[in-house]
Amino acid sequence: MTETATAGTRAGSKSEQAYAAVKARIVDGTYSPGYRLVLAKIAEDLGVSVVPVREAIRRLEAEGLVKFERNVGATVSGIDPTEYLYTMQTLSIVEGAATALSAPLIGEADIARARAVNAEMRECLEHFDPVRFTRLNQDFHSVLFEHCPNPHILDLVHRGWNRLASLRSSTFRFVPGRAHDSVAEHEALLRLVETGASADDIEKAARLHRSATLDAYLAQTPAAVQAAAADHPTPQTSQQ
Amino acid sequence: MTETATAGTRAGSKSEQAYAAVKARIVDGTYSPGYRLVLAKIAEDLGVSVVPVREAIRRLEAEGLVKFERNVGATVSGIDPTEYLYTMQTLSIVEGAATALSAPLIGEADIARARAVNAEMRECLEHFDPVRFTRLNQDFHSVLFEHCPNPHILDLVHRGWNRLASLRSSTFRFVPGRAHDSVAEHEALLRLVETGASADDIEKAARLHRSATLDAYLAQTPAAVQAAAADHPTPQTSQQ
């Protein structure tokens, strides 16, 4: 997880180093949303000059992790509800596809691992450990989509997850009750894969799983956002 | 079309200028696949220094238009059949979603315009004008997906089209006979939108339309590529 098309830029590169460092700080929350990223400051912290840092920031901008304004500077992208909506919707689509494409390549060992992870998630619910739950959730889905044979799609999925991570959109944070349903849906998803369900069915299930999380979020959110959301129906959820 | 998340980088920026210039040259074929992009040379041509050029190239790399190798340089991405497969598959997914999301927002005027474009495409078939056909094809699909209310998805669609443009994957070029089927499918798509078909049906149709082009390409391609493609089934096509 979390390696995004590094093509051609080996680890030794300062640019790459800056990219990884800043990204890590955003994802782990050291730089929280709204944080002002000053090139010179970051450059000094990392012991490199501003040029590679600038390149790193621009790259993070392309991934949506930071917002860049000319002659003003970069800030870490915030928890704009609309952005959350866009991201979840996009992820629903690409992750659904990735999971469907992965399904035929998922072996018994993968399934077993996913089940173990899901069991741990259940435990987290009892001991209320949101942080671990979120990390395990990522692990679970990784098993489902990591075998996706199309690297472009896989990359899009990774980007979506990174974006969510930067938004700190833990399921617990937004909708406490949702987590319980989530683990149940995980088990259902596994059974579909296990029994060799059609790619179409798996894709729908994966989409619904994410859409449900989004819907739960929207349900407990101010009316204004819901109104905006009405213009952006999530595909495959409200069908039938 | 063809504006890809320029966020924060106003037109006046040399970096932006370099990006647009190089991109244009790639898309219009001045720099054809395999062309070696030397920073210093491009910088001189554009009358700017190498730093903005470098930034532009890196951005194009992120979009998949060029391939970058450390300490070696950048080359325009080539017509690697596998890359073509990946791109078409991804586009099939995001364009399908974008079209489905757009559908409810497409008005009668849009439909009429699309019909006019499709009629022109028919003419191109008779007079054999592949270049114009390809451009019109893009216009046609733009009508279908440009109303997509989710900018992230729309951006992914644009990227896919740009990538195809750089690959010069004109339908004519790859599979002459395919173009005739294509215009027929266009009409069918329009009718679905017109009659308010479900988002699911529209999405499937849009995916199939693209998958068919991909399949046609694969059908006339060496066995080795087909074998590789077998590992990468296109979703929603073989389901029937």
Added chain:
DNA sequence: GCAATAGTGATTGTATACGATTTCGTACTC
């Protein structure tokens, strides 16, 4: 004649320096 190797040229990677733009604080005016 072939292979390994050292040297050379070309190209990228990064640092430093300076100009351009914006922002924010302050003083001044109405």
Added chain:
DNA sequence: GAGTACGAAATCGTATACAATCACTATTGC
């Protein structure tokens, strides 16, 4: 007292310069 104009500090944008790396070729040894 509020609003505006001005100025200074901060920050970004780009040019230039140099160091690091790699590809290619010629040479040498076998």
